[in-house]
Amino acid sequence: KQPSAPSAVEAPLRELPWGQLNFLHTTDTHGWHGGHLQEPQYSADWGDYISFASHLRRRADKDGSDLLLIDTGDRVEGNGLYDASDPKGNYTSDIFTQQSMDVITVGNHELYKNTTSSHEYAKLVPAYKDSYIASNLNITSKNGDSIPFGPRYRKFTTRNQGIRVLAMGFIYNFRGNANNTQVQKVQDTIKEPWFQDAIRNRDVDLFLIAGHVALRNTSEAEYDKIYDAIRLENWDTPIAFFGGHTHIRDFKRFGRGTEKKAYGIESGRYLETYGFMSISGLSTKSKDVSTTVASPKFERLYIDNNLYSLHCHSNTSSSNFDTELGKNVSASIATARKTLALDRPFGCAPQDYWLYRSPYPSNHSVLSLLEEHVIPDTFTDKNSSHNPAIVLTNTGAVRFDVFKGPFTKDTTYIVCPFTSTFRMIKNVPYDAASRVMKALNSGGPILLGDEAGDTEATYEDWLGLRPPGPVRESDLTADHAEDDLSSFTRGAGEQRPLRSSNKDKSRITPGYTTTDDFGDDGDDTIHEPIPLYKVPNIIGAEIGFSSDDKAKDLPKNVDLVFNEYIQGFTLAALKQLGVSYGLENTRQALDGMTMTDVISGWVEKNWKCEKDVA
Numbered sequence: 001k002q003p004s005a006p007s008a009v010e011a012p013l014r015e016l017p018w019g020q021l022n023f024l025h026t027t028d029t030h031g032w033h034g035g036h037l038q039e040p041q042y043s044a045d046w047g048d049y050i051s052f053a054s055h056l057r058r059r060a061d062k063d064g065s066d067l068l069l070i071d072t073g074d075r076v077e078g079n080g081l082y083d084a085s086d087p088k089g090n091y092t093s094d095i096f097t098q099q100s101m102d103v104i105t106v107g108n109h110e111l112y113k114n115t116t117s118s119h120e121y122a123k124l125v126p127a128y129k130d131s132y133i134a135s136n137l138n139i140t141s142k143n144g145d146s147i148p149f150g151p152r153y154r155k156f157t158t159r160n161q162g163i164r165v166l167a168m169g170f171i172y173n174f175r176g177n178a179n180n181t182q183v184q185k186v187q188d189t190i191k192e193p194w195f196q197d198a199i200r201n202r203d204v205d206l207f208l209i210a211g212h213v214a215l216r217n218t219s220e221a222e223y224d225k226i227y228d229a230i231r232l233e234n235w236d237t238p239i240a241f242f243g244g245h246t247h248i249r250d251f252k253r254f255g256r257g258t259e260k261k262a263y264g265i266e267s268g269r270y271l272e273t274y275g276f277m278s279i280s281g282l283s284t285k286s287k288d289v290s291t292t293v294a295s296p297k298f299e300r301l302y303i304d305n306n307l308y309s310l311h312c313h314s315n316t317s318s319s320n321f322d323t324e325l326g327k328n329v330s331a332s333i334a335t336a337r338k339t340l341a342l343d344r345p346f347g348c349a350p351q352d353y354w355l356y357r358s359p360y361p362s363n364h365s366v367l368s369l370l371e372e373h374v375i376p377d378t379f380t381d382k383n384s385s386h387n388p389a390i391v392l393t394n395t396g397a398v399r400f401d402v403f404k405g406p407f408t409k410d411t412t413y414i415v416c417p418f419t420s421t422f423r424m425i426k427n428v429p430y431d432a433a434s435r436v437m438k439a440l441n442s443g444g445p446i447l448l449g450d451e452a453g454d455t456e457a458t459y460e461d462w463l464g465l466r467p468p469g470p471v472r473e474s475d476l477t478a479d480h481a482e483d484d485l486s487s488f489t490r491g492a493g494e495q496r497p498l499r500s501s502n503k504d505k506s507r508i509t510p511g512y513t514t515t516d517d518f519g520d521d522g523d524d525t526i527h528e529p530i531p532l533y534k535v536p537n538i539i540g541a542e543i544g545f546s547s548d549d550k551a552k553d554l555p556k557n558v559d560l561v562f563n564e565y566i567q568g569f570t571l572a573a574l575k576q577l578g579v580s581y582g583l584e585n586t587r588q589a590l591d592g593m594t595m596t597d598v599i600s601g602w603v604e605k606n607w608k609c610e611k612d613v614a
């Protein structure tokens with residue numbers, strides 16, 4: 001772990017369900033490779049993961065089983081270690097690639113910008129060679145051709161058991177990518193001759209489908225389509241899915257009726273979780289056990305990323321856990337953090353502010369802090385025209401909590417890593433401008449797959465009758481009081497209170513309590529549940545309204561300012577409300593400041609650290 005990271009707290013643990021073929025899965029790490037420096041439960045770093053994987057590989061070699069490592073994308077954007085360097089990712093790609101992977105895929109965050117996808121293609125793809133699978137992604141080459149980002153699939157045989165694996169790697173039907181990459185829709189990819197040939201291959205013991213794709217409730221049902229396509233040709237070869245994107249822990253049984261050979265795991269976010277899955281009873285190159293074992297056994301465990309868990313699951317202790325490579329990677333992370341001055345404080349937060357753990361609005365909500373203080377203060381200072389204004393931002397731009405204490409350079413990127421600026425339309429009729437927020441909060445969650453670069457028709461679709469999106473972290477919430485936990489029921493893929501099975505209540509810490517298709521015993525650490533609350537898509541503030549405006553004569557027109565990311569939605573909402581504007585009517589606001597600049601500037605002015613005050 002990093003030198004300043006807190007030590008893990010001992011807690012009751014469930015055992016690793018080790019099997020014939022074992023997997024460690026990471027997803028949506030978003031630059032948190034230094035671990036969580038303010039949360040003991042998630043305080044191990046990528047160097048520790050390297051040591052951990054090495055111990056489990058040794059275990060596999062010793063008992064003749066196998067271990068495969070998978071990562072399903074969104075490795076970038078969300079932490080100073082990635083975002084604070086110039087160019088971004090200058091340190092993280094060398095740090096990340098020290099961990100070997102058997103299958104690795106791309107996420108939407110690797111594709112938002114030309115520079116990010118080009119960096120990914122130049123650094124990660126060659127580092128992982130055949131393991132970097134891109135079944136539905138192309139990139140524009142230097143001479144303008146659209147070429148595969150990586151191999152479409154990979155067939156390999158596991159080292160000890162001789163299990164023949166055919167692996168593919170997908171991204172969901174994402175449409176917000178920059179113009180140098182091309183995402184092929186999953187429903188089109190499964191018609192490609194290479195896919196059809198691959199699924200007809202009889203010398204396969206396991207199909208491994210990895211991707212930046214939610215396991216369930218997606219309007220496009222990408223993984224269900226892949227499942228159906230495979231089963232049409234191949235009625236009983238086991239299938240293991242590895243998902244991502246929605247930042248949750250989840251385990252799902254695929255298919256209908258008596259299907260017992262297709263399961264998928266999703267492994268959280270921000271290097272809080274290592275997803276572990278095992279399968280036993282697979283046939284292998286040398287022996288066909290399908291005749292003797294009716295169904296292979298799938299098991300899963302979500303491992304909290306801290307040294308207590310990692311030592312226990314690898315049967316090591318602090319004296320023999322670190323490997324040479326693991327230690328070196330932790331040291332490189334520490335050096336990079338120092339070079340980037342990530343611990344430099346902008347100020348000190350007087351209390352905790354939560355994204356989902358406190359109700360919105362409330363005094364402990366980070367969104368309320370932005371809406372009631374950060375945005376009004378900043379925009380009042382910078383509003384040279386002195387026209388009344390309405391300022392809107394999407395809550396998806398806010399990524400994490402703020403903890404009491406130093407608010408550092410790192411924290412600015414942890415709270416909001418994006419480089420989107422603010423745009424404005426001048427003199428919008430108040431009647432329409434004041435209703436945009438409500439319109440944008442009445443549809444489904446704003447997900448970028450349906451966004452940037454899209455046609456207006458798509459936004460209008462969304463405003464009208466968009467089906468519910470996948471369950472994601474912001475949905476793992478309850479609009480209930482904490483003392484009323486018994487009154488709600490939740491489905492698989494959601495967090496819920498875990499009642500009772502633990503005996504030793506004194507050692508229980510708050511954390512994930514996951515319910516999935518296998519029940520509520522998937523988290524390695526037995527936790528006290530954390531109540532989570534719903535947040536809207538959009539928050540907003542009214543700036544420069546005179547007290548007269550508020551009392552009686554509301555302004556006729558206002559400047560409507562919005563986060564660049566929601567430009568398409570805002571224009572569509574205005575049209576629906578009876579006033580039409582195009583991109584040509586929008587202009588830059590706030591001298592090109594990003595939300596990250598807005599937050600860090602406000603903290604610097606308003607949150608003194610105690611020693612500064614004295």
Ligand SMILES: Nc1ccn([C@@H]2O[C@H](COP(=O)(O)O)[C@@H](O)[C@H]2O)c(=O)n1
Nearest residue numbers: 108245394396397418420446447448565
């Ligand atoms: N410039 C951007 C880019 C993205 N967002 C927000 O991030 C969400 C996607 O992030 P995931 O980790 O869920 O893939 C997207 O829905 C936006 O809310 C943004 O605000 N600005």
